[in-house]
Amino acid sequence: xxKETPAEKSLNLIRGRLCDPSYVFRPLSASSDSNYxxxxxxxSTSITEGCNNSMLLLGPRGSGKAAVLDLVVGDLLEQFxxxxxxxxxxxxxxxxxxxAFKEIARQLCMEHHLLFSKMASFDDNSQxxxxxxxxxxxxxxxxxxxxxxxxxxxxxxxxxxYSLLDAMQSVTSQAVVVGISSRLDADxxxxxxxxxxxxxxxxxxxxxxxxxxxxxxVHLLSLPADSGFPSGYVSRFNDKIKNLTSDTRFKDILKTxxxxxxxxxxxxxxxxxxxxxxxxxxxxxxxxxFKAALSSMQRQPKLEAxxxxxxxxxxxxxxxxxxxxxxxxxxxxxxxxxxxxxxxxSFHTSDYYAQNVCLRAFEHLRERxxxxxxxxxxxxxxxxxxxxxxxxxxxxxxxxxRSHACCPAILLKLLDH
Amino acid sequence: xxxxxxSKVTRRSTRSSASVTVENPEPIESHPPTIDDLTFGDxxxxxxxxxSDFPGRRSQIFDFIRLMGPLDCPTLPIMIYGGASTxxxxxxxxxxxxxxxxxxxxxxxxxxxxxxxxxxILNQLxxxxxxxxxxxxxxxxxxxxxxxxxxxREALSNVIxxxxxxxxxxxxxxxxEKPMGKxxxxxxDNVDLIRDWDKGSMILQFLFSLDSVLKMPQLGIVLISGLPxxxxxxxxxxxxxxxxxxxxYSEEDLRQIFLRNQANPKLYSAFLDAVLRSFCRVTRRVxxxxxxxxxxxxxxxxxLDDLGISPNEDxxxxxxxxxxxxxxxxxxxxxxxxxxxxxxxTRGERRQKVSYSSENREELKILxxxxxxSAKYLLIAAFLASRNPATLDASMFDSTGGMDNRKRKRxxxxxxxxxxxxxxxxxVMKGPGSFPLERLLAIFQCIASVGDSSFGExxxxxxxxxxxxxxxxxxxxxxxxxxxxSSLCDANFLIKSGxxxxxxxxxxxxxxxxxxxxxxxxxxxxxxxxxxYRR
Numbered sequence: 001x002x003k004e005t006p007a008e009k010s011l012n013l014i015r016g017r018l019c020d021p022s023y024v025f026r027p028l029s030a031s032s033d034s035n036y037x038x039x040x041x042x043x044s045t046s047i048t049e050g051c052n053n054s055m056l057l058l059g060p061r062g063s064g065k066a067a068v069l070d071l072v073v074g075d076l077l078e079q080f081x082x083x084x085x086x087x088x089x090x091x092x093x094x095x096x097x098x099x100a101f102k103e104i105a106r107q108l109c110m111e112h113h114l115l116f117s118k119m120a121s122f123d124d125n126s127q128x129x130x131x132x133x134x135x136x137x138x139x140x141x142x143x144x145x146x147x148x149x150x151x152x153x154x155x156x157x158x159x160x161x162y163s164l165l166d167a168m169q170s171v172t173s174q175a176v177v178v179g180i181s182s183r184l185d186a187d188x189x190x191x192x193x194x195x196x197x198x199x200x201x202x203x204x205x206x207x208x209x210x211x212x213x214x215x216x217x218v219h220l221l222s223l224p225a226d227s228g229f230p231s232g233y234v235s236r237f238n239d240k241i242k243n244l245t246s247d248t249r250f251k252d253i254l255k256t257x258x259x260x261x262x263x264x265x266x267x268x269x270x271x272x273x274x275x276x277x278x279x280x281x282x283x284x285x286x287x288x289x290f291k292a293a294l295s296s297m298q299r300q301p302k303l304e305a306x307x308x309x310x311x312x313x314x315x316x317x318x319x320x321x322x323x324x325x326x327x328x329x330x331x332x333x334x335x336x337x338x339x340x341x342x343x344x345x346s347f348h349t350s351d352y353y354a355q356n357v358c359l360r361a362f363e364h365l366r367e368r369x370x371x372x373x374x375x376x377x378x379x380x381x382x383x384x385x386x387x388x389x390x391x392x393x394x395x396x397x398x399x400x401x402r403s404h405a406c407c408p409a410i411l412l413k414l415l416d417h
Numbered sequence: 418x419x420x421x422x423x424s425k426v427t428r429r430s431t432r433s434s435a436s437v438t439v440e441n442p443e444p445i446e447s448h449p450p451t452i453d454d455l456t457f458g459d460x461x462x463x464x465x466x467x468x469s470d471f472p473g474r475r476s477q478i479f480d481f482i483r484l485m486g487p488l489d490c491p492t493l494p495i496m497i498y499g500g501a502s503t504x505x506x507x508x509x510x511x512x513x514x515x516x517x518x519x520x521x522x523x524x525x526x527x528x529x530x531x532x533x534x535x536x537x538i539l540n541q542l543x544x545x546x547x548x549x550x551x552x553x554x555x556x557x558x559x560x561x562x563x564x565x566x567x568x569x570r571e572a573l574s575n576v577i578x579x580x581x582x583x584x585x586x587x588x589x590x591x592x593x594e595k596p597m598g599k600x601x602x603x604x605x606d607n608v609d610l611i612r613d614w615d616k617g618s619m620i621l622q623f624l625f626s627l628d629s630v631l632k633m634p635q636l637g638i639v640l641i642s643g644l645p646x647x648x649x650x651x652x653x654x655x656x657x658x659x660x661x662x663x664x665x666y667s668e669e670d671l672r673q674i675f676l677r678n679q680a681n682p683k684l685y686s687a688f689l690d691a692v693l694r695s696f697c698r699v700t701r702r703v704x705x706x707x708x709x710x711x712x713x714x715x716x717x718x719x720x721l722d723d724l725g726i727s728p729n730e731d732x733x734x735x736x737x738x739x740x741x742x743x744x745x746x747x748x749x750x751x752x753x754x755x756x757x758x759x760x761x762x763t764r765g766e767r768r769q770k771v772s773y774s775s776e777n778r779e780e781l782k783i784l785x786x787x788x789x790x791s792a793k794y795l796l797i798a799a800f801l802a803s804r805n806p807a808t809l810d811a812s813m814f815d816s817t818g819g820m821d822n823r824k825r826k827r828x829x830x831x832x833x834x835x836x837x838x839x840x841x842x843x844x845v846m847k848g849p850g851s852f853p854l855e856r857l858l859a860i861f862q863c864i865a866s867v868g869d870s871s872f873g874e875x876x877x878x879x880x881x882x883x884x885x886x887x888x889x890x891x892x893x894x895x896x897x898x899x900x901x902x903s904s905l906c907d908a909n910f911l912i913k914s915g916x917x918x919x920x921x922x923x924x925x926x927x928x929x930x931x932x933x934x935x936x937x938x939x940x941x942x943x944x945x946x947x948x949x950y951r952r
Binding site for chain 1: 623668846
């Protein structure tokens with residue numbers, strides 16, 4: 001059991017905070033008109049008044065919808081310990097109706113300590129669920145159904161949604177259905193009969209403002225004054241964080257980051273990368289960590305692919321580009337070889353290889369998804385005759401070749417004119 | 418509600434398998450797998466050993482170690498991507514060996530559908546090994562992601578409980594070994610192959626959001642992919658994992674890689690000076706270069722009597738001039754996989770007999786696999802049917818089986834030359850044409866009769882009146898020919914292309930390159946060039 005240095009302990013602490021969504025979203029939900037408070041109000045009123053309700057949480061990916069809902073549910077479970085039970089479904093896993101009903105029955109059995117049989121049929125499961133809903137309704141227990149990836153449930157015949165919402169209306173039940181989706185038009189996907197039973201309450205999760213994000217940054221990275229850290233270290237660390245937030249270069253880095261993506265999750269990823277690069281001897285964060293994190297997050301995969309190409313593969317790419325420039329929009333390997341031969345004849349390059357070598361290099365390019373087949377239906381031809389197309393633009397090719405380690409100058413000349 | 422099913426999967430036994438008795442029972446497993454087996458198992462290695470094992474990967478190793486973090490540090494999912502043979506899998510496994518953390522490794526190349534993938538991960542977590550006593554079955558049956566999530570949660574909580582109790586007791590036997598920690602890492606290799614699976618995009622979406630579905634901070638997920646993350650973008654969207662890029666090796670790194678484990682580093686480094694730069698222009702992949710270099714190095718060492726000497730400048734120059742004529746043909750052969758097994762002496766002998774400069778082409782003209790005569794004729798007939806337009810068949814294959822040699826000497830005008838060029842370009846683009854089965858058989862009969870008559874058979878008299886004089890003798894062989902057609906289809910020399918709904922017959926297309934057709938024709942002494950239509 002090696003002793004952890006303070007740097008390692010702080011690293012563990014901060015990374016643990018970053019990976020825990022409820023810690024991240026609590027300060028963002030602190031104000032009274034946030035989605036958190038509105039959601040909590042609605043769900044708690046339906047619990048106390050014993051009525052049914054349904055709502056949708058919408059917003060781009062990574063804006064904390066599931067996290068806020070978890071916070072609400074956690075608070076309500078503490079507030080009303082015996083009268084709330086939660087059933088969680090995920091559209092990725094349970095979009096098939098059989099699966100979904102089985103999962104609901106399994107979770108209900110686990111909650112109420114009943115024995116669950118895997119061999120129960122679909123009808124058995126649905127009858128069980130309706131019976132449980134009725135029983136819970138009579139006992140004044142509310143069941144909260146959390147449907148993650150709600151738009152996946154709205155594909156197909158929407159049987160699960162219809163049976164849930166129908167049961168809520170016809171049976172004496174107390175249930176709240178909360179759907180979470182990243183499609184902003186998720187309620188348009190519902191069928192007419194489902195939509196009529198759905199109360200169109202929507203909560204929109206917008207990306208937070210700049211001030212909120214700055215506050216979040218300080219909240220996540222400040223070390224607590226107690227909890228076993230050497231006190232001098234804590235004050236040095238927190239001062240460094242404060243200095244960073246007021247540094248203009250750091251503000252520029254943040255601005256570049258937010259120009260691309262303002263969701264909370266990408267901000268968390270950025271902080272995670274920067275914190276992992278922390279210098280473990282000094283135990284303090286520096287501006288270089290954040291710069292390196294930004295560059296590692298903003299990668300350009302196609303440029304990297306071009307830089308990884310060998311010289312022969314670059315020749316083939318340049319030939320394809322030249323064919324495109326000559327207005328020949330559809331080409332295959334044989335026409336590329338003709339262009340390659342033409343280049344060799346006119347410029348007498350030293351890189352002239354046999355056809356099988358070029359074919360293999362062509363295959364390497366296709367495996368790396370730099371080029372691909374132009375259409376899928378030409379399956380009955382060999383790879384040499386099928387039409388190909390470039391998946392990188394001319395400017396990416398230019399840039400990649402200029403930063404390539406050993407690109408011959410003649411290729412750049414050929415590309416330009 | 419009835420009781421829950423037993424956890425073991427019972428296999429239905431067929432009558433035959435139940436009646437077979439095992440004569441020699443396998444030795445009983447000496448030890449069932451324990452929690453320690455989740456780590457790499459061998460001797461733990463130092464960081465310097467890892468760094469020296471992988472030249473050129475220093476920054477990637479450090480980045481990966483930093484992303485993993487110190488012991489028990491929660492982590493977001495990581496995706497490691499890079500080209501082929503850039504060392505992704507081996508670096509990950511060796512770093513985990515150095516850090517001595519428990520992990521579960523599963524490759525999507527060997528687990529080729531979701532069920533096998535899920536069951537392999539669960540087997541490792543449940544410490545279940547397939548052996549004869551449990552009939553080589555998995556611990557739990559799982560083919561849907563929903564079941565997988567539930568079973569994974571159970572298995573992970575068991576493993577983590579065991580790990581926590583293990584860290585409580587002090588490890589007296591190996592005091593200098595690093596503690597295992599309380600986190601388990603899940604490593605999925607070759608994730609890009611999932612795109613070709615049935616419902617692959619759903620599985621990929623599920624894997625990328627596995628950590629948010631499970632909500633267990635003690636699991637760290639590492640995905641290894643051969644393709645960059647942008648090929649996974651779909652319209653469903655997901656929060657992408659943290660990327661870590663493994664670029665292809667530079668020339669310096671390749672030199673260091675090839676110099677490792679060499680018996681005579683100075684000699685090999687002189688060899689690399691000669692060949693590395695030119696071969697790097699074609700490909701920078703380690704596996705392709707290593708096969709070529711091993712055979713070239715053998716050639717390089719041929720004039721030397723003593724392989725242990727270190728060469729001086731003069732010797733280097735002489736060795737280089739000896740090697741030089743072989744480099745260029747070897748470059749053109751670089752991707753070729755030899756069909757002969759690699760035994761050093763015989764290969765060296767063959768190489769000495771056949772010098773590379775011009776006789777290399779002779780060696781290439783020999784067909785290096787066996788085909789029956791009728792299959793060879795069928796192959797040539799298919800090649801001709803694909804290359805020649807159907808309207809010329811009558812003139813090409815007339816009753817004497819020879820081509821009409823009258824060439825019309827007419828001065829070609831500008832317009833017809835242009836038309837010819839355009840037609841040629843279209844032919845290049847479209848590739849080999851398709852033909853119905855009847856045409857193939859007709860051409861086959863014509864050229865097979867030509868071949869026979871060139872061997873001097875007695876059927877000369879009947880040839881004039883009946884162009885398909887071969888037919889009578891071959892009536893009973895017709896079924897063989899159709900079998901040959903289907904075996905050529907299996908070998909991908911012919912493929913079935915679309916069939917015309919009006920005519921109803923299946924059309925075929927020949928996939929043979931001109932080189933192979935020439936080789937086959939040469940082995941039959943068949944004058945292929947006379948029958949090919951050149952515009």
